[in-house]
Amino acid sequence: MASVPMHQGLLLAGILFALGLTGLLVRRNVVFILMSLEIMLNAAGLAFVVAGSRWGQPDGQIVFIFILTMAAAEVSVGLALVLQIYRRFKTLDVDAASEMRG
Amino acid sequence: MDAVFYIAAIVAIVSTVLAITRLNAVHALLYLIVSLLSVAVVFYVMGAPFVAALEVIVYAGAIMVLFVFVVMMLNLGKAATEMERQWQKPGMWAGPSILAAILIGEVAYLLSNPSTLAFGAAVVEPKLVAIQLFGPYLIGVELASMLLLGALVGAYHLGRRTQGKTEK
Amino acid sequence: MFHLVWLIPAFPIASFLVLAIFGTRLSKKAVPLFGVGSIALSAVVSILIMFRFLTSPPPGNHYTQILWTWVDVGGFKPQIAFYLDALSVLMTLVVTCVGFLIHLYSAEFMQEDEGYSRFFAYMNLFVASMCTLLLGNNLLLLFLGWEGVGLCSYLLIGFWYRDPANGLAARKAFIVTRVGDTAMTMGLFLLFDKLGTLQIQDLMHQALLHWAVGSPYAVAAALLLLGGAVGKSAQLPLQTWLPDAMAGPTPTSALIHAATMVTAGVYLIARTHILFSLAPSAQFAVAVVGAATLILAGFSALTQPDIKRILAYSTISQIGYMFLALGVGAWSAALFHFMTHAFFKALLFLGAGVIIESLHHEHNIFKMGGLRKELPLAFWTFLAAGCSLAGLPLITAGFYSKGLIIWDTWSSAQGSHVLWFAAVIGVLLTSLYTFRLIFVVFFGEVKTPVHKRPGLRMMVPCVILAVLSVVGGFLDTPPFLGGVHSFTDFMHLALPVMTEGPAGGMTEILSESFVTLAFLVGLYLAYFFYVQKREYAEKLTAPAIGKALHQFWLSDWGMDWLYERVFVRPIIWIARVDKQDFVDNIYSGMALLTEFCYRGVRKTETGRIRWYAAGIAAGSIIFVAIVLFL
Numbered sequence: 001m002a003s004v005p006m007h008q009g010l011l012l013a014g015i016l017f018a019l020g021l022t023g024l025l026v027r028r029n030v031v032f033i034l035m036s037l038e039i040m041l042n043a044a045g046l047a048f049v050v051a052g053s054r055w056g057q058p059d060g061q062i063v064f065i066f067i068l069t070m071a072a073a074e075v076s077v078g079l080a081l082v083l084q085i086y087r088r089f090k091t092l093d094v095d096a097a098s099e100m101r102g
Numbered sequence: 103m104d105a106v107f108y109i110a111a112i113v114a115i116v117s118t119v120l121a122i123t124r125l126n127a128v129h130a131l132l133y134l135i136v137s138l139l140s141v142a143v144v145f146y147v148m149g150a151p152f153v154a155a156l157e158v159i160v161y162a163g164a165i166m167v168l169f170v171f172v173v174m175m176l177n178l179g180k181a182a183t184e185m186e187r188q189w190q191k192p193g194m195w196a197g198p199s200i201l202a203a204i205l206i207g208e209v210a211y212l213l214s215n216p217s218t219l220a221f222g223a224a225v226v227e228p229k230l231v232a233i234q235l236f237g238p239y240l241i242g243v244e245l246a247s248m249l250l251l252g253a254l255v256g257a258y259h260l261g262r263r264t265q266g267k268t269e270k
Numbered sequence: 271m272f273h274l275v276w277l278i279p280a281f282p283i284a285s286f287l288v289l290a291i292f293g294t295r296l297s298k299k300a301v302p303l304f305g306v307g308s309i310a311l312s313a314v315v316s317i318l319i320m321f322r323f324l325t326s327p328p329p330g331n332h333y334t335q336i337l338w339t340w341v342d343v344g345g346f347k348p349q350i351a352f353y354l355d356a357l358s359v360l361m362t363l364v365v366t367c368v369g370f371l372i373h374l375y376s377a378e379f380m381q382e383d384e385g386y387s388r389f390f391a392y393m394n395l396f397v398a399s400m401c402t403l404l405l406g407n408n409l410l411l412l413f414l415g416w417e418g419v420g421l422c423s424y425l426l427i428g429f430w431y432r433d434p435a436n437g438l439a440a441r442k443a444f445i446v447t448r449v450g451d452t453a454m455t456m457g458l459f460l461l462f463d464k465l466g467t468l469q470i471q472d473l474m475h476q477a478l479l480h481w482a483v484g485s486p487y488a489v490a491a492a493l494l495l496l497g498g499a500v501g502k503s504a505q506l507p508l509q510t511w512l513p514d515a516m517a518g519p520t521p522t523s524a525l526i527h528a529a530t531m532v533t534a535g536v537y538l539i540a541r542t543h544i545l546f547s548l549a550p551s552a553q554f555a556v557a558v559v560g561a562a563t564l565i566l567a568g569f570s571a572l573t574q575p576d577i578k579r580i581l582a583y584s585t586i587s588q589i590g591y592m593f594l595a596l597g598v599g600a601w602s603a604a605l606f607h608f609m610t611h612a613f614f615k616a617l618l619f620l621g622a623g624v625i626i627e628s629l630h631h632e633h634n635i636f637k638m639g640g641l642r643k644e645l646p647l648a649f650w651t652f653l654a655a656g657c658s659l660a661g662l663p664l665i666t667a668g669f670y671s672k673g674l675i676i677w678d679t680w681s682s683a684q685g686s687h688v689l690w691f692a693a694v695i696g697v698l699l700t701s702l703y704t705f706r707l708i709f710v711v712f713f714g715e716v717k718t719p720v721h722k723r724p725g726l727r728m729m730v731p732c733v734i735l736a737v738l739s740v741v742g743g744f745l746d747t748p749p750f751l752g753g754v755h756s757f758t759d760f761m762h763l764a765l766p767v768m769t770e771g772p773a774g775g776m777t778e779i780l781s782e783s784f785v786t787l788a789f790l791v792g793l794y795l796a797y798f799f800y801v802q803k804r805e806y807a808e809k810l811t812a813p814a815i816g817k818a819l820h821q822f823w824l825s826d827w828g829m830d831w832l833y834e835r836v837f838v839r840p841i842i843w844i845a846r847v848d849k850q851d852f853v854d855n856i857y858s859g860m861a862l863l864t865e866f867c868y869r870g871v872r873k874t875e876t877g878r879i880r881w882y883a884a885g886i887a888a889g890s891i892i893f894v895a896i897v898l899f900l
Contacts (some may be wrong), residue, residue: 004107007213009148012111014209016118016141018202023122025198025884028189031127031173032881035134039118042161045131051307053148056224058231061153062239064232068160070244073253075165078174080260086176087263093189112299208894 009050016043030082030092032073041071107147114140125186127173131166138162152228272333275405278313278362281308284400286391293387297847302377305390309373309397311367314407319354320363320379324760331355331763345664347470352788356764360605361404361537364612365530371731372529375620378520378727379627389429391521396422400530400729404537409458409468417452419531420447426522427515439514440490440825446511450501454538457494460487474544482546492503492545492552496559498537503589506563512586513570514579520623523578528585529612536592536608540601543765547599553684553729557597561692566588566827568699573704573823576633577622580707583826584659585615587696594693598685601677602761607675608756609743610667614658617735621652624728625711635707640716649712651736656708658739660701660793663786664751667687667743672697674746678783683771686725690781694788701792709800748780781868849879 020039027033045064052060082092089096117137124130138161145154235243285308289301293529296304332355340348379580380389399418406412428440463470464487465476481488485488499505504512539546539556546553564587571583588611595604626633628645642649658668676697679689748756799807810819822828874885 004104004147008107008111010213011210012144014213015115016137017242018206019115019118019207021883022202025201025880025887026190026194027724028880029127030184032122032130032174035130035169036122036162036259038161038165039121039134039137040198042138042141042157042255046144046183049148049150049153053150053161054225056149056226058226058234061150061226062235062242063233064153064208065156065235066242066246068156069250072160072165073166073249076257077254077260079168080257082172083172084260088105091183092178094879096253097879099249197884201884201891204891205887205894207897208891211898212894 006050006054009053010047013043013047013050016040016046028093030085030094033094034078034082037078038075040069041067041074045096103147107144107153110140110147113137114144123190123260125190127178127182128170131169131173135162135166150224151225181210217262272319272328272354273335273343274315274736275319275333275335275354275858276337277317278312278366278405279401280400281311281315282394284308286394287396289387289391289394291721293391296387298386299373301387301390305387305394306373306377306396311371312397312401313363313370316359316363316366318747320359323354323356327763328354336407336667340411340605345466346462346468348410350411351682353406353470354405356760356762357537357540357605357631358404358427358764360609361533362401365397365400365611367402368529368735369393369400369525369614370399371437371734372521372525372616372620373626375731376519376624377526378725379521379623380519381642383519385429387694389426390495390657390779392422392429393525396526397427400534408470408824409461410475410607412452412470412541413458414499416534416538419526419534420502422452423447423526423531426526426609427518429518429522430651432659433517433591433806438509439517439542443469443511444513446508447501450498450508452497453494453501454498456490457498460494463605463865464491467624468542474542476546477541477548484550485548488545488548489552492542492549495538496552496556499593500559500634501535502538503535504586504594505535505559505567505590505593508511509563509586510826513574513579513582513826516576517580518872520578520619523582524616524623527582528615530540530550531610532585532589533592533608536589536596536604538805539593540597540605540765543601545595546596547766551790553597553599555597557594557684557689558680560590560593560595560597561689562590563587565699565827568696568703569823570826572699573820575636577635577638577707577711578619579627580635580703581615581618581622584618584700584703584881585611585699588615588659590698591672591693594679595675595690598679598689600682601676601764601765601768602680602758603768604673605761605765606746606757608630610658610671610739612740613735613742614655614666614668615871617651617655617732617739618659620728620732620735621648624648624724624732625652627724628722629718631723639714639718639719640712640735641720642712644716644720645723646878648724648732648775651729651732652712653708654736656704658743661697661785661789662757663782665740667739667741669785669789670743670747673748673782673785676785677748677778678768679780680776681770681778683769685771687774692779694784695784697788702796703798705793706800709796713801748778748782750783777804818857879899 017040018035019022022045023039024033027036045067048060048063048067050060052058052063085094085097086092114137117133121133121137124133133162138157142154142157142162145151145157199263285304288304289296290856293301334351334353336349336351340350340351350646366723373390376389376393378385393407396419399415399422401415403412403415406415412504424440424444427443428437430436458468461473461477465473465480467473467476477488501508512527512532514524518527546556567583567590571580574580574583582849592604592607592611593599595607601775623826624645625641625648628648629638632638654666661669661672663669676693678691679685679693680687744752744754798809810816825831835862874881
């Protein structure tokens with residue numbers, strides 16, 4: 001199989017994570033924000049798998065499975081919330097839902 | 103095989119960049135699926151075939167399909183794209199990009215003394231993963247199942263149409 | 271038998287808890303069942319203990335029941351323990367029995383009041399505290415009861431709290447007695463510091479061992495305890511709270527502000543009599559305070575138009591007699607007068623309650639009159655109590671107890687002729703104001719019609735107390751009238767015998783004759799001014815000097831006026847000046863700073879998710895940076 005230095009895999013994870021973060025901060029559309037979250041979660045999972053692969057152990061993959069589970073749960077609830085927001089505010093602008101202002 | 107990793111990595115980064123910059127949600131989703139598939143390739147190269155399969159089936163398959171469904175339900179048309187265009191002013195990218203750049207810089211610095219240790223030397227078989235998952239991590243599996251149940255109930259509750267009427 | 275002593279305070283406290291927690295849910299019939307029943311049980315227990323004490327006294331004539339150790343800190347080990355000797359047994363008996371009669375009376379008197387259960391809760395708490403005060407074997411437990419009765423007094427004076435004047439009277443009573451209590455607390459600190467214990471018997475023993483007669487510590491401790499006693503017993507100069515305390519319901523005045531609580535000071539001094547014997551100057555101060563109080567309060571009582579205030583001043587005056595007796599070392603005479611006073615003064619207040627109740631809450635005696643025919647039973651019982659108070663010779667208890675004090679004032683080694691003279695003048699004043707009250711209220715023409723007559727539950731206690739006010743005196747009579755000494759003998763189980771001094775040409779029979787003479791003069795004056803020639807009484811106050819004197823006495827020798835100017839107003843002034851000092855600025859500055867920070871932080875709370883996410887991202891970057899570069 002491949003013999004890439006481990007840090008390059010981790011760097012890929014870091015870049016993907018940073019891209020997800022950028023998307024999260026920039027986009028105002030709730031759907032895009034959720035997508036950005038997915039990118040970040042995926043990047044975190046990638047980092048675990050890289051580490052697990054480095055030691056030849058299955059634990060990294062197991063944690064990835066857990067992250068996957070969590071992402072699925074989060075997306076289902078998050079998308080239901082998106083529908084609610086759209087129904088209530090007639091827009092997907094996340095700044096419209098800022099009623100919890102201090 | 104090294105080349106496969108690098109190509110897949112570049113594809114992942116590019117498609118992710120495109121995914122977060124698209125104005126149309128469906129276009130963005132398609133790029134995101136490409137990104138996830140290329141990460142799946144990376145997993146496979148790293149010797150984690152089981153996770154690569156999961157990535158394709160659950161992430162690129164199920165979750166993204168969910169997104170597509172919702173986008174279709176919302177029925178966003180040209181007006182939404184126009185709205186996105188208004189929202190996406192070039193100046194808005196500056197702050198988040200700087201933050202992200204610093205973060206990547208820090209990560210790169212952390213990894214700056216490259217270890218000679220390579221990964222992906224051996225394939226971790228799905229069987230091994232399964233033994234571990236249902237052995238020492240059993241409690242985690244149980245918790246994950248509870249989390250999914252909670253998400254199921256929550257999504258069902260939030261998704262009901264009648265709720266808007268009763269609450270207001 | 272004696273080990274049942276803990277039940278005496280336990281019954282009322284249990285009933286207090288029931289009434290305090292479930293009071294509003296109990297029916298009007300169940301409330302007195304608890305309220306009166308608990309005191310009845312306590313009274314039964316104390317009667318049994320008294321009986322046992324008389325028939326087979328415990329070894330050494332005292333008995334201690336240790337329940338548990340209250341606190342154990344650095345050698346300071348007060349116990350929850352009850353001490354029985356002749357003194358505490360007698361006082362507990364009087365408190366529970368008189369308390370029971372007054373509770374029985376209240377069951378009817380307070381029936382229409384919306385705070386029926388609250389009233390009984392307070393009264394039961396009072397009896398429990400009073401018994402703790404009397405039975406406690408150490409000064410700290412005594413002090414607990416002491417403050418407990420003070421609290422109940424406060425609560426009951428302000429019982430009708432919707433009228434701000436009652437609240438004011440309650441606060442006045444609380445604050446003025448607190449002055450005395452502060453002195454007493456310091457006395458307790460001093461005693462513990464010097465003698466290392468607060469257990470009373472032990473303390474007295476230590477005092478005898480360590481302190482010589484006239485030792486400055488003994489004098490200081492005795493004077494500080496006297497301060498507490500003066501405050502609680504409304505003696506000069508802290509007597510001003512008691513007349514105002516009449517704002518409470520009448521049974522309260524009868525129980526707390528006449529029969530029991532105000533005599534706590536007498537008990538305290540009698541209980542620590544060894545300390546006072548070691549400090550002759552302090553003991554003399556007790557006598558002087560008593561003599562001065564009985565005269566001054568007597569004059570004040572002469573001018574009051576309010577029936578309850580007359581009785582209040584009379585209470586102050588009679589407690590003055592007890593203090594006088596304590597001051598001259600006539601311990602048992604003081605206790606004898608305490609007992610008879612509890613009977614007749616409680617009865618006078620209960621009678622006043624009957625009168626006030628039947629005349630639409632009328633307090634002014636000059637709007638009453640001719641009640642002899644209207645309320646015959648009330649009249650006869652009131653008359654019995656009044657005669658006992660004034661000291662009608664031969665047949666009333668007051669005559670024997672007061673006569674004994676007056677004779678002891680002359681014959682005691684610590685007594686003096688001036689004090690004796692003051693006491694005899696006091697008899698004249700007592701007789702004058704008592705019969706003024708009786709003549710004005712019960713004789714003459716009817717001024718306010720009677721609209722309500724008391725029932726059985728109110729009159730039975732009155733009759734019982736009337737009997738006691740008469741026969742209570744036969745427990746101890748002078749030699750020429752049978753020479754019964756049962757009371758004195760009983761008290762001598764716990765208190766020392768008075769040391770007699772040179773009689774100097776006076777005999778007991780002569781002293782009693784003077785008392786009788788003073789009584790008759792007072793009676794005649796009252797008869798002359800308030801029955802024969804009513805207009806003379808008004809003429810007396812017509813000239814400027816008479817008017818001024820009347821006003822002066824009416825306002826209790828201007829004491830309130832004086833205190834208002836000497837203490838209250840300067841303190842209010844200082845408080846007002848001190849309201850804005852720099853110390854406040856520190857605290858208000860802190861508040862301002864907090865508010866400023868809050869306003870700053872509030873700006874970040876925009877409700878925008880992306881803003882929060884940016885905060886999280888920036889924070890994580892900083893943390894990673896810290897890990898990296900530090």
